[in-house]
Amino acid sequence: MTSAPGPSGPYGGDRRHGGDLALAALVRYGVREMLTLSGGHVFPLYDAARKAGVRVVDVRHEQSAVFAAEAVARLRRQPGLAVLTAGPGVTNGVSAIATAASNGAPVVVLAGRAPQYRWGSGSLQEIDHLPLVGAITKRAETVFAVTEITERVRGAVEVALAPHRGPVFLDLPLEIVYGEAPAAGAAGGDRAAAGGAPGVGGAGTAVRDPAPGSARNLAPECDHSEAARAAALLAAAARPVIIAGSDVYAGDAVGCLREAAEALRIPVFANGMGRGALPPGHQLAFNRSRRAALAAADVVAVVGAPLDFRLGFGDFGEARVVHVVDAADRRARHVTPAAAPAGDLRLILTTIAEYHGVREDHADWVARLRTVEDAARAKDAAALAAETDPIRPSRVYGELRRALDRDAVTICDGGDFASYAGRYLDPAVPGCWLDPGPFGCLGTGAGYAIGARLTYPDRQVCVLMGDGAAGFSLMDVETLARHRLPVVIVVGNNGIWGLEKHPMRAMYGYDVAADLQPGLRYDAVVRALGGAGETVERVGEIGPALRRAFDAGVPYLVNVVTDPGDAYPRRSTLA
Ligand SMILES: Cc1ncc(C[n+]2csc(CCOP(=O)(O)OP(=O)(O)O)c2C)c(N)n1
Ligand SMILES: [Mg+2]
Numbered sequence: 001m002t003s004a005p006g007p008s009g010p011y012g013g014d015r016r017h018g019g020d021l022a023l024a025a026l027v028r029y030g031v032r033e034m035l036t037l038s039g040g041h042v043f044p045l046y047d048a049a050r051k052a053g054v055r056v057v058d059v060r061h062e063q064s065a066v067f068a069a070e071a072v073a074r075l076r077r078q079p080g081l082a083v084l085t086a087g088p089g090v091t092n093g094v095s096a097i098a099t100a101a102s103n104g105a106p107v108v109v110l111a112g113r114a115p116q117y118r119w120g121s122g123s124l125q126e127i128d129h130l131p132l133v134g135a136i137t138k139r140a141e142t143v144f145a146v147t148e149i150t151e152r153v154r155g156a157v158e159v160a161l162a163p164h165r166g167p168v169f170l171d172l173p174l175e176i177v178y179g180e181a182p183a184a185g186a187a188g189g190d191r192a193a194a195g196g197a198p199g200v201g202g203a204g205t206a207v208r209d210p211a212p213g214s215a216r217n218l219a220p221e222c223d224h225s226e227a228a229r230a231a232a233l234l235a236a237a238a239r240p241v242i243i244a245g246s247d248v249y250a251g252d253a254v255g256c257l258r259e260a261a262e263a264l265r266i267p268v269f270a271n272g273m274g275r276g277a278l279p280p281g282h283q284l285a286f287n288r289s290r291r292a293a294l295a296a297a298d299v300v301a302v303v304g305a306p307l308d309f310r311l312g313f314g315d316f317g318e319a320r321v322v323h324v325v326d327a328a329d330r331r332a333r334h335v336t337p338a339a340a341p342a343g344d345l346r347l348i349l350t351t352i353a354e355y356h357g358v359r360e361d362h363a364d365w366v367a368r369l370r371t372v373e374d375a376a377r378a379k380d381a382a383a384l385a386a387e388t389d390p391i392r393p394s395r396v397y398g399e400l401r402r403a404l405d406r407d408a409v410t411i412c413d414g415g416d417f418a419s420y421a422g423r424y425l426d427p428a429v430p431g432c433w434l435d436p437g438p439f440g441c442l443g444t445g446a447g448y449a450i451g452a453r454l455t456y457p458d459r460q461v462c463v464l465m466g467d468g469a470a471g472f473s474l475m476d477v478e479t480l481a482r483h484r485l486p487v488v489i490v491v492g493n494n495g496i497w498g499l500e501k502h503p504m505r506a507m508y509g510y511d512v513a514a515d516l517q518p519g520l521r522y523d524a525v526v527r528a529l530g531g532a533g534e535t536v537e538r539v540g541e542i543g544p545a546l547r548r549a550f551d552a553g554v555p556y557l558v559n560v561v562t563d564p565g566d567a568y569p570r571r572s573t574l575a
Contacts, residue, residue, distance in 0.1 A: 019044025039085020041112025071451025087125030222343030245305020414466025415499025417492030443472025481530030
């Protein structure tokens with residue numbers, strides 16, 4: 001950074017540096033934290049955060065910063081901010097940006113960038129980020145003028161928040177982020193030059209932005225005729241099913257979903273952040289009878305979730321498919337749905353709830369599924385209480401069912417051990433479930449935990465982690481400890497990459513690259529990093545250990561040594 005405009009002391013008066021301008025635009029959207037790992041290319045953003053009262057949470061790997069920002073974005077339904085330094089800071093963040101894209105999370109990534117004025121001469125950490133992140137963001141741009149920062153940041157945030165939500169990326173060359181512009185005139189002049197938003201800016205004051213989100217809220221729309229067709233199909237069906245996914249929560253449509261389901265008396269299964277949309281105990285809430293339901297259904301409505309491998313690619317046999325999506329480009333192309341309303345999920349679901357035409361009575365169908373559900377749960381009871389040595393993972397969930405509060409934030413990071421969470425845990429509140437989603441990236445655990453604790457200072461935050469997954473992010477327990485963010489991590493320690501070892505043995509009769517050190521003391525790692533923890537090898541010890549963990553007030557890892565012979569019963573791992 002030799003001839004770069006270095007940090008030149010406080011920026012007084014009405015001049016602002018690039019970092020100030022970028023952050024001011026974000027604060028208006030409710031950004032309260034900056035997730036980052038230090039780099040000189042982004043110092044002005046830190047300076048801005050310090051002045052603006054935005055909490056800087058510095059992590060140990062950029063991936064964790066972006067995962068944490070994703071957790072904030074998804075839980076709080078506001079933009080989550082990650083600030084990455086130029087070059088390796090960005091490349092380290094790539095898997096997490098791709099995860100945010102896959103999960104429809106409005107993450108804003110601001111990055112440093114080698115100076116433009118000597119681009120191509122080989123500056124430190126020089127690389128063009130845009131080709132790397134272009135395919136995994138809704139917008140990826142470089143800002144080449146200080147006077148453009150406000151407008152470009154605001155534009156990017158609006159894009160991130162507009163359904164279907166997703167990450168955006170802006171990088172700021174060194175001379176731009178350190179460069180200065182007048183606080184008021186610059187942005188206004190810039191906007192005027194660009195023929196931009198009218199009616200903003202006042203005499204001698206900073207430019208006033210239009211209300212954040214106004215572009216999104218002005219015109220909530222949906223395709224009403226398609227929504228009406230979906231309603232008619234569901235009402236006339238003999239055996240309808242609704243599957244509700246994360247976008248139901250992201251689109252604030254949980255209440256409308258419930259009204260639609262109750263109005264037409266349709267059983268609801270939920271995945272992702274949709275879990276808990278109908279609380280356990282609700283007559284129409286189901287979880288353990290999905291296979292039977294999808295096999296027998298005549299209409300399946302998937303709301304706010306892609307028709308991907310988790311849903312058999314939308315192939316439900318004879319059943320007709322209704323795909324309700326929050327943006328037209330989310331309609332699956334590999335399926336021909338009978339109806340596919342796109343738009344504001346609240347409006348679509350309200351149209352369904354208010355359907356007045358002919359409708360079937362689904363009481364027998366609901367009762368039939370309830371019988372299957374009850375039978376599956378009765379069978380679960382033995383697994384949840386299994387008194388085995390070594391411990392079966394299901395018993396860990398039996399104990400967790402007792403230890404977790406209704407509104408606990410549950411984070412799943414791992415293979416088989418994390419899969420059991422979806423089977424055995426029933427969140428009672430929507431929007432408190434973070435799994436890796438369809439991109440399936442291991443290593444989300446610590447980052448998601450950071451974001452969850454920042455969002456909910458008082459709720460339980462519990463990470464269900466495979467021992468393999470632990471290797472990706474455990475160093476960021478140091479971040480949790482240093483920033484006083486207590487969470488509970490439960491490791492299902494089977495000493496193997498279980499979700500790979502078992503399938504490989506089934507395919508080849510042997511396995512390679514699937515073993516870890518058995519009985520490793522992941523709790524000792526956490527203790528060394530400023531947290532606490534213990535190892536559990538007997539079923540009777542799990543419950544007391546969990547109680548100590550939730551009472552600890554520091555990051556606490558319960559290292560449960562589990563049976564490596566136990567494999568999650570699944571039909572396919574790769575497609
Ligand atoms: C970043 C990344 N690398 C590799 C994989 C492939 N993978 C999926 S599950 C899994 C095994 C996970 O093992 P562990 O976390 O110990 O959980 P277990 O299955 O043993 O319960 C692997 C390696 C992946 N999904 N993501
Ligand atoms: Mg394992």
